[in-house]
Amino acid sequence: MADFDVPVLGDYPICPVPAIKPDAMKGLKPFAVNNPAHNTALGFPGALVDNWEEVAVAKMRELLGKYRSLQVFLDSCVKCGSCTDKCHYFIGTGDPRNMPVARQDLMRQIYRRYFTAAGKYLPKLVDAKDFTREVLDDWYSYYHQCSQCRRCSVYCPFGIDTAEISMAAREIMDAIGLGQKYTNEILGKNIKIGNNLGLPPPAIRNTLDGIEEDVEDDTGVVVRFPLDVKGADVLLVTPSADFFAEPHIDGLIGYGKVFHQAGISWTLSSYASEGANFAMFIGSYSNMKRAAMRIRDAARELGVKRIVVGECGHAWRVAYSFWNTIIGPFDFLDPKYPVPQHICEFTNDLIRRGALNLDKSANDHRVVTFHDSCNVARASRMGQVPGGQYTIPRDIIKASCNRFVDMASGTIHDQTFCCGGGGGLLTDDLMPLRVKGAYPRMQALRQVQEEHGVNYLAAICAICKSQFSKVLPYYKFDRDMIGGVHQLVSTAIQLGTKE
């Protein structure tokens, strides 16, 4: 079904390290912005500027002064090689430029040439390069073959995080007018309309009406999916994929049922109808703030007491790690609750308090495993103790079904493998990369499928869900295996027994 090689799964939980295949993925580039408006809406030049080399170097200087991470990371790498076999894109493609350190080196070559004495006077010795068109092309290819999953940073003795480098690289490319179509177009919609899909308020209401009908048909219980309700206790912010995409929508239904049974008033917002924030992918602080500010404004406007974030990996990173800093303080919300709160924290608290009636046997047709999404696992937390982001979703799953197994250690928790579609790469023009990048995860999944009959891959990320439903078939899995954690809750919850 593919016009490219799909990695072949074996009988082991962890993929072998491939031999290097130089330039194997050099030619793969996502579409660049071709409608200048998609760049200018975000404050970038519409198309590649003539003096791009000069502008790029100036932008790099600016970023070095703004981000300690960039400065320290570019200086500190000792080429120990510890990260070289840790990236799913390297494991799946064998292209040595997809080794995290080699990906960083594309920027380090330029940094050395323009910003360090060694690179100015002895470029050959320290592998410093002029910023030529050829180098820029490599940047565009390989900085769009990084899902910013941070797996490499776990293993680096200096904590060097290639995600930070690729965000900075994309910010520099945006600054010279070389934007990536998929991300910039979507981010533009989010900032202008309030969600990635560009859904206007009536369309959202329509969808929610449809969901209400479906739930009533299914369960005989009227569960409301409120929109723009002033004075509700909770504002739920969720990725807009939850409104229409499969299997995401079943997660949204799950959240609604939880709120319903717990008797907590809640609302969605049509003004802030997006949890995702693609500005993070392109390292744009100002656009990240613009997109997030809609949520703060909506929360104030609606007068809610707390904000809960739906199942979405990078949305949770932005919410957990950045919101307070970029759009805080949240002194207008109820100080009893953390701001923001993850839907899993919310549901888990209710389960522990006995506020939900879950019948595990309703999920007996499922054998479940859990995919830790990168941004949740390595860039944020849930609950009050470190690692709560691993235990809380699993606790919810175990409270909702009888059969749960974990995939092999080394592929879960902070060592989890990316789904292959994160970081702004969830676009059809990168399909070969997405499929190959999913290989380590698919391998671990195959093992639990064979040994334990796993038939449900639970994830708490909209991108993971979309990505898996697309790539699972390439590895001969059923595409319907993928679903949310709240989809399991939705199946297990006994409506009408507690409320």
Add this chain to the structure above:
Amino acid sequence: MTVVTLLYALLFYAATAILTIGVVRRVVIYARSPAPLRIVTMPAPLTYTGVVLRMVREVVFFESLFKSTKWTWLFGWLFHMCLALVLMRHIRYFQEPVWLGVQIIQPLGKYAAFGMIAGLLALAVRRVCVERVRYITAPSDRAMLLLLLAIAISGASMTFLMHTDIVAVKSFFLGLMYFEWRPLPADPLLLLHLTLVATLMIIFPLSKLLHVPGVFFSPTRNQVDDAREKRHVAAWARDPA
């Protein structure tokens, strides 16, 4: 005063100045540059004490490297720990009387040179033989290994094979510290060792050896996981008032 003495006195003043100024300058740059967002690699400590412990585990035990590849960890750790011992042993050439601690590690410090050499050789073999590591290696990376090896071998040779007049060497360095010129023996092996060490000191602030101060400033390792509780707005990110 001989030409050799003068030359090496000047060389070591210059090397010390470049090393100190270079590293301090870098540290100031790192310390001043803002960290506008919490980007700590999770799971992370919730308190400052926790961060100190994480940093200690990282710096003393190379925790992340251990998680990654046991061989690289073994060789890298062996090299660094032996280097630390050797450096501590060398303190004796810069003080009179010598601290008790330095006296105690003297025998260990002497043999640590072999650990250093073994670690470096293993790392060098790895750099040449492992395809992935070879790919990311620049000429400067190979040169750095050779330089360190040459320093270790020339030093160990003086300890174990061809002794130099170590009393005179010590007197030379003590003299440098009090701005008194005292003669340095013109022993070729010693001069080689000293030249290489001075070279290392000079390139330190210009090279990847900056990982030494760098690790302490790495935001993914030195931040507290407190983003929901505390705001971390950098000066450049403040809204214009």
